[in-house]
Amino acid sequence: MKEQNVSSLPLTPYRVLDLTDEKGYFCGKVLGDFGADVIKIERPGGDPSRNKGPFYHNIPHPERSLSWFACNINKRSITLNIESLDGQEIFKRLVKNAHFIVESFPPGYMEKVGLDYTELEKLNPRIILVSITPFGQTGPCKDYKASDIVYMGMGGMMYISGDPDRAPIRISVEQSYFQAGAQAASAAMIAHYHRQMTGEGQKIDLSIHESVVCSTHLTSFFWEIGGKNVRREGDRVSRGTVSPRMIWHCKDGYISWRIWVAQQGSRTRALVEWANSEGKAEELKDLDWEKMDFNHLTQERLELWEKNFIEFFLTHTKTELYEGAIKRGIILFPINTVKDLREDIQLQWRDFWLEVEHKELADTITYPGAPIKSSEFDCQIRYRPPLIGEHNEDIYHYELGITQEELVVLKEGGCI
Amino acid sequence: MESGKNQGLNGLRILDFSWVIAGPETTRYLAFHGATVVKVESKNRLDIFRSYIPMAGGIPGVNRCGAFDAYNSDKYDIMLDLNKEKGVDVAKRLVTWADVVVENFMPGTMEKWGLGYNDLKELKPAIIMVSFSMQGQTGPNSRVAGFGTELQSLVGYTSLIGWPDRPPSGTNSPYTDFVVPWYGITAIMAALDYRQRTGRGQHLDIGQLETGASFLSSAILDYTVNNKAAGPMGDHSDYTAPHGAYRCKGDDKWCVIAVHNDSEWRSFCQAIGHPEWTKEPKFSTLLGRKKNEDELDKLVEEWAVGYTPEEVMEKMQKCGVASGIVATGQDIHSDPQIKHRGHFKLLDHKEIGLHSYETPSWRLSKTPGEIRMPSPCLGEHTEYVCREILGISDEEFIELFQDGVFE
Numbered sequence: 016m017k018e019q020n021v022s023s024l025p026l027t028p029y030r031v032l033d034l035t036d037e038k039g040y041f042c043g044k045v046l047g048d049f050g051a052d053v054i055k056i057e058r059p060g061g062d063p064s065r066n067k068g069p070f071y072h073n074i075p076h077p078e079r080s081l082s083w084f085a086c087n088i089n090k091r092s093i094t095l096n097i098e099s100l101d102g103q104e105i106f107k108r109l110v111k112n113a114h115f116i117v118e119s120f121p122p123g124y125m126e127k128v129g130l131d132y133t134e135l136e137k138l139n140p141r142i143i144l145v146s147i148t149p150f151g152q153t154g155p156c157k158d159y160k161a162s163d164i165v166y167m168g169m170g171g172m173m174y175i176s177g178d179p180d181r182a183p184i185r186i187s188v189e190q191s192y193f194q195a196g197a198q199a200a201s202a203a204m205i206a207h208y209h210r211q212m213t214g215e216g217q218k219i220d221l222s223i224h225e226s227v228v229c230s231t232h233l234t235s236f237f238w239e240i241g242g243k244n245v246r247r248e249g250d251r252v253s254r255g256t257v258s259p260r261m262i263w264h265c266k267d268g269y270i271s272w273r274i275w276v277a278q279q280g281s282r283t284r285a286l287v288e289w290a291n292s293e294g295k296a297e298e299l300k301d302l303d304w305e306k307m308d309f310n311h312l313t314q315e316r317l318e319l320w321e322k323n324f325i326e327f328f329l330t331h332t333k334t335e336l337y338e339g340a341i342k343r344g345i346i347l348f349p350i351n352t353v354k355d356l357r358e359d360i361q362l363q364w365r366d367f368w369l370e371v372e373h374k375e376l377a378d379t380i381t382y383p384g385a386p387i388k389s390s391e392f393d394c395q396i397r398y399r400p401p402l403i404g405e406h407n408e409d410i411y412h413y414e415l416g417i418t419q420e421e422l423v424v425l426k427e428g429g430c431i
Numbered sequence: 432m433e434s435g436k437n438q439g440l441n442g443l444r445i446l447d448f449s450w451v452i453a454g455p456e457t458t459r460y461l462a463f464h465g466a467t468v469v470k471v472e473s474k475n476r477l478d479i480f481r482s483y484i485p486m487a488g489g490i491p492g493v494n495r496c497g498a499f500d501a502y503n504s505d506k507y508d509i510m511l512d513l514n515k516e517k518g519v520d521v522a523k524r525l526v527t528w529a530d531v532v533v534e535n536f537m538p539g540t541m542e543k544w545g546l547g548y549n550d551l552k553e554l555k556p557a558i559i560m561v562s563f564s565m566q567g568q569t570g571p572n573s574r575v576a577g578f579g580t581e582l583q584s585l586v587g588y589t590s591l592i593g594w595p596d597r598p599p600s601g602t603n604s605p606y607t608d609f610v611v612p613w614y615g616i617t618a619i620m621a622a623l624d625y626r627q628r629t630g631r632g633q634h635l636d637i638g639q640l641e642t643g644a645s646f647l648s649s650a651i652l653d654y655t656v657n658n659k660a661a662g663p664m665g666d667h668s669d670y671t672a673p674h675g676a677y678r679c680k681g682d683d684k685w686c687v688i689a690v691h692n693d694s695e696w697r698s699f700c701q702a703i704g705h706p707e708w709t710k711e712p713k714f715s716t717l718l719g720r721k722k723n724e725d726e727l728d729k730l731v732e733e734w735a736v737g738y739t740p741e742e743v744m745e746k747m748q749k750c751g752v753a754s755g756i757v758a759t760g761q762d763i764h765s766d767p768q769i770k771h772r773g774h775f776k777l778l779d780h781k782e783i784g785l786h787s788y789e790t791p792s793w794r795l796s797k798t799p800g801e802i803r804m805p806s807p808c809l810g811e812h813t814e815y816v817c818r819e820i821l822g823i824s825d826e827e828f829i830e831l832f833q834d835g836v837f838e
Contacts, residue, residue: 025621028628045614049621068670069653081656085648132796151794154771160753164666164674168687169755171763173676176592176602182676183685183757184600187591187664193646195792197613202793204620205464209439209798211624217797225774225792228763230609232452233498235775238760239786240497241485245760246683249600252580255484261580262589262601269599271584278479282576310484310491346577348585350599353650354660356587359640361572367641381655383648386641387618388567390548391625391633 024050024392029114029207032056032106033090034097037064038223039119039147040086041196046115046203047089048385048394054410055090056097056106059429061403071376077403078375084400086196088371088382092401093410094431098128101430106130108415110138115203119147122157132218143206144218145199151222161224166191170227171234178249194230195223255309260321262350267332269350272340274320276312280304285343286324293330296323357381371399407431438465439798443623446522446529447471447506448546450478452579452608453563453639454535455502457615460791462505463800469525469816470506472809473513474838478503481809487783494782494808501806504778504788508807509816510837513544517836522546524821526554531619535563538573548634557632559622563611567638579605579639586643591650593663600663607643614642671717672724673699676757677735679743685757686740688731688747693717695752702750703734780805813837 033043065077177184250262290296333349340347385394443466480499666675740756747754775787
């Protein structure tokens with residue numbers, strides 16, 4: 016039994032000042048999932064990445080960006096011009112009671128506005144400053160212009176993705192900023208552990224480019240240990256000296272499955288038996304899959320075996336194949352779209368989806384929930400994504416004690 | 432073997448039963464930052480990456496595998512046969528030593544050995560246990576076997592890597608395995624903080640299906656709100672053109688270029704020697720470029736193919752257009768920025784020899800972390816762990832050894 020209330024989330028006592036745009040806003044989202052009080056500090060008029068699609072009902076509007084919603088849920092929002100002197104004063108007051116600052120400005124910007132780590136540390140020696148930039152704070156490429164496809168290309172992910180006879184490709188839904196943000200959250204929490212032990216804060220320099228290098232399997236160690244550049248192989252994957260086929264047509268779409276041998280050979284036998292029971296793949300009946308080894312197979316032999324499964328898969332739907340595979344201990348998964356994912360029974364059973372009310376839109380939106388479960392707490396949605404400056408009064412007036420009259424002055428002066 | 436300087440997590444104790452990628456990647460970063468990580472293996476249940484190629488020098492051997500080596504640096508390795516009662520007994524002594532226990536078996540496996548969360552909690556109430564899995568510890572499909580390579584299809588990634596006119600092409604990487612570790616690290620650190628505050632341990636349940644889905648959240652909202660299920664777009668972008676990977680001079684050499692607005696478009700045309708394109712009606716506006724993007728791609732490629740990827744990148748960067756090479760493994764090792772950041776660190780491994788290990792994407796100013804030990808040989812630290820960590824006597828060690836507990 017969980018005896019919890021909202022205040023018992025693991026990061027409830029901690030405040031994050033989130034100055035990021037799309038490059039870094041997933042970091043605060045992850046910390047918010049664990050309970051941190053994340054205050055998104057937007058420039059007056061709003062974070063420019065609010066203009067990134069897709070949009071609610073396809074109507075472009077800074078308060079309708081779905082990619083912004085997805086990564087800024089559980090945050091509060093204030094507007095502040097940190098380039099103005101008043102803005103800097105207010106920011107510095109906030110820093111005194113904050114635990115983390117996350118920013119994704121170009122290298123050198125924080126220094127230019129007088130808010131670099133040396134300054135912030137004076138105000139709050141325990142502060143952890145997380146900087147997320149395209150290539151890091153220093154180095155020959157630090158000012159290179161980039162976007163998702165550049166990171167995926169330079170990070171090694173693209174060279175191993177796609178069909179061999181065409182250009183390398185990226186994942187069609189941008190991944191580099193999710194990688195960078197999630198890795199930044201990890202780094203921030205490692206620094207937090209150290210702070211809890213020693214009282215010492217620090218700054219963190221994270222490179223989005225490097226975060227993609229860190230999320231790409233095979234590429235760098237295959238070169239280092241094997242002296243070979245792994246390439247993209249379309250419907251096949253590299254395994255030992257051969258490349259088993261991984262993507263197959265079925266009656267109503269595609270599935271992922273590959274021939275297994277050795278330790279996992281029984282899983283291949285299970286599929287062969289299933290196919291045999293329907294009069295398919297009969298010539299594979301007597302093969303001893305457990306006794307074979309991928310490092311001693313030829314591609315020709317593998318492809319001869321694989322031909323036997325083509326027809327079998329075509330006679331079944333992806334749901335039939337997935338359910339049949341589960342029953343028989345076969346490793347086979349449907350190639351889902353986002354629509355299929357929404358209908359997945361496992362996610363529904365685990366209450367993954369959350370309905371979040373957006374009063375301003377007079378609508379309720381289904382969000383993916385927090386992706387971790389704990390015996391001690393439930394990550395919940397505490398705030399829907401904030402409107403621009405929605406919490407200005409809460410923070411400026413009620414918390415910092417700035418009077419309503421002063422707020423008007425600051426507003427007219429373009430500070431908030 | 433301990434370094435003198437605190438790398439952030441010195442003193443933190445991790446007992447690691449995990450294998451393949453998601454678990455080992457998580458604990459590798461913790462070890463990098465100074466945590467003591469004891470990895471439990473067995474001859475009867477080798478980390479399957481101990482049999483994968485590439486193997487150093489092309490010579491087979493459980494200590495020569497690139498994949499295992501990449502994800503296990505800085506860990507101590509003990510062999511324990513958990514099918515023997517005394518093996519479980521040693522494991523339990525390690526539980527009482529540990530702050531955090533990590534595993535990524537099929538749900539139910541740890542329970543079978545008497546090492547499920549409830550067993551651990553009885554031994555040590557404040558223990559933090561992290562169970563990584565494919566689809567979570569509970570629910571109808573929690574015990575469905577799999578690897579990230581296939582599982583990413585269930586999450587939706589495979590359908591998002593491909594060309595609109597072809598079946599999905601997918602990737603050669605188990606991508607969702609590289610989403611889990613970040614949640615793993617964050618969750619472990621958060622749980623430690625929670626324990627410090629409340630005295631309570633916990634069981635963390637982290638699956639690839641849910642964590643993988645969280646990295647698709649913008650596309651998910653596009654579906655739940657607008658009923659639009661994203662499909663494969665090759666290298667195109669919904670919002671701009673030209674946007675893609677273009678063939679360059681050389682064998683399978685490519686460069687990506689992404690032009691985001693009119694001013695970049697003008698600089699781009701100038702840089703590639705076609706300023707007249709900015710006046711051509713079909714390309715002069717963003718909507719025109721999107722509409723005629725296939726034709727535009729061909730023209731860009733005709734230009735790019737005359738240069739190496741590095742030359743294209745340089746020309747583009749000089750005119751303020753986002754661009755980069757499509758890097759191979761070799762390219763990443765020679766990338767000047769990666770070198771500048773010291774991403775690769777050389778270390779001598781007993782069997783593999785001197786070679787580089789990867790460090791994280793982050794640099795912490797005061798606790799930078801370091802690679803101190805190469806990946807362990809199988810059972811390399813069995814004796815060290817028994818004597819130094821558990822304080823097992825010589826007599827008992829020999830007895831356990833003779834009973835085949837360390838196999």
